[in-house]
Amino acid sequence: MKIVFAGTPEFAAVALQALHEAGFEIALVLTQPDRPAGRGMQLQPSAVKQYALAHGMEVLQPLSLRTDSRDPVRAEQALAAHERLLNTPYEVMVVAAYGLILPVSTLDIKPCLNIHGSLLPRWRGAAPIHRAIEAGDTETGVTIMEMEEGLDTGPMLLTEKIAIGPHDTTGMVHDKLAALGGKMIVEALHKMKHGELDAVVQPAAGVNYAAKISKEEAALDFSLPAIELDRKIRAFNPFPGAHGAVNGVVVKLWGAEVVDGAGTPGQVLAADAHGIVVACGAGALRLTTLQKPGGKRLPAGEFIKGFALEGQTFV
Template identity: 45%
Template sequence: MRLAFLGTPDFSVAVLKALVEAGHEIACAYSQPPAPRGRGQALRPSPVQAFAEEHGIAVRTPASMRDPAEVEGFRALGADAAVVVAFGQILPREVLEAPRLGSFNLHASLLPRWRGAAPIQRAIMAGDEVTGVEVMRMTEGLDEGPVLATATVRIGPLDTAGTLHDRLAGAAAELIVATLPAIEGGAAAETPQADDGVTYAKKIRPKEARLNWAKPGVEVDRKIRGLSPFPGAWFQLPTDKGPVRVKALLSAFEDADGAPGTVLDDRLLVACGEGAVRLLRVQREGKGPQDAETFLRGAPVAAGTQLG
């Protein structure tokens, strides 16, 4: 098929790569414009733009797909279908309806649960045991279109947003490649989403990342894993030179008691409002991620320490 592809982050690259390997013609790849990245904040292309350029695929990075010139350029591609994966813009009806067969989105949740921007993180933070990825025909509403295909993925007790992201990206790539022939042949059944069970995955805000040890340990553990690796839930560790910010990147809930924020042993077991969490992987400000054992060899944290 002749496809238009719209996506921006690493999650999208897995799908684009699979489409190329399956022999589909990518008429053009659309991505968000280059943005400041890294310590130097130099403008760098998105992962999708970088992949497309490396593979000789035409790329456009419009500031807005509502620009009449962009709409006309998109229509002129003569695409059979558009595949949209975490593009980062709301697409107008003129764009959605331009391809011959329509536009199809890969969304990383089991709709109608977790419509919106951060479904992977919110699923972990809510304690969901299963999630998935779905192929949805796009409409003007936010993730409201009918579903054509589903792949389910279980969420394990040590899953982070990062590990779940990678599994869902792989599932998404397999699912769209398997579904496109049915779309082309008119054999893909479209199931309207249920009216019940709608939830919204709001964008992660920086202020959410600070840990509150007074919360139940189960919630603290889910928050740590749901915000790992980015932006990273954090706390303050007291040192001789003052408090230092430390990100908690992996944890596990344990049944233990103590005053919230108190370190209960010499292996980073931290008391919460109910129960405790054991920190398994952390990152001190200005340093790289480390497993707890390595971190403690360089900076021991004694039992009784009160974390901020």
């Protein structure tokens, strides 16, 4: 079974590896163009590109797949990519966190299956893992779906659930779902090959949009209940990192737990080796892992040795 694979980050690279190790022939890999990253802002290849090149796979990195783009460079690259797909013998396209819109012209060439990190239709969109944790969901999972023009609206082919634990972060859940997605797409393609893959239309009820995470929303509002802030800290770990400011210094908050306490929202009620207790709109948070600008992530006991917080206020 020949496959065209489209994906960009680590979540997708795990699936590509699973397909490759399962013996599927990867005819072509689509991934986003290299992006500047790191302190030196050097161009860095995506996780998918790194895996593909390391295993001798052909890689294509168009800026867009929309041939009707008003940008002539994007339109030219999209047309070239479209021609390449038409001239590539393959049976199915597998898509995982690609990051570019697949137009109807692409979807119509061959069947397109998507690995989506959510139990559809609960969270459609770009950030289903973050939003599930932020909303307090107790479970999530992976849906293998057939792609159509709408955003994550296509028929569901396979679904598998996992629990979200009370201390799970986005990073932790991401890794579980990436491994699960790789396993499930291999299973789905085997079923597809033997005509055993049944499509189920998504229910109309229970749809939510998982909007892309912005850096601005990672600034915590301590007038919110502690339970909501705990979810945000876990949801924004590892990106973009929840934070508060003390005396004008932005402090990133990587770990916390809900505790009893009352006071003016943002007020530091206690600061010791066990944690930094901060009053919230309802209850309090014990901050356990913090980071100041240019510093390392530190447990609270170590952090307060170089950053006095007793009697201070987070804003």
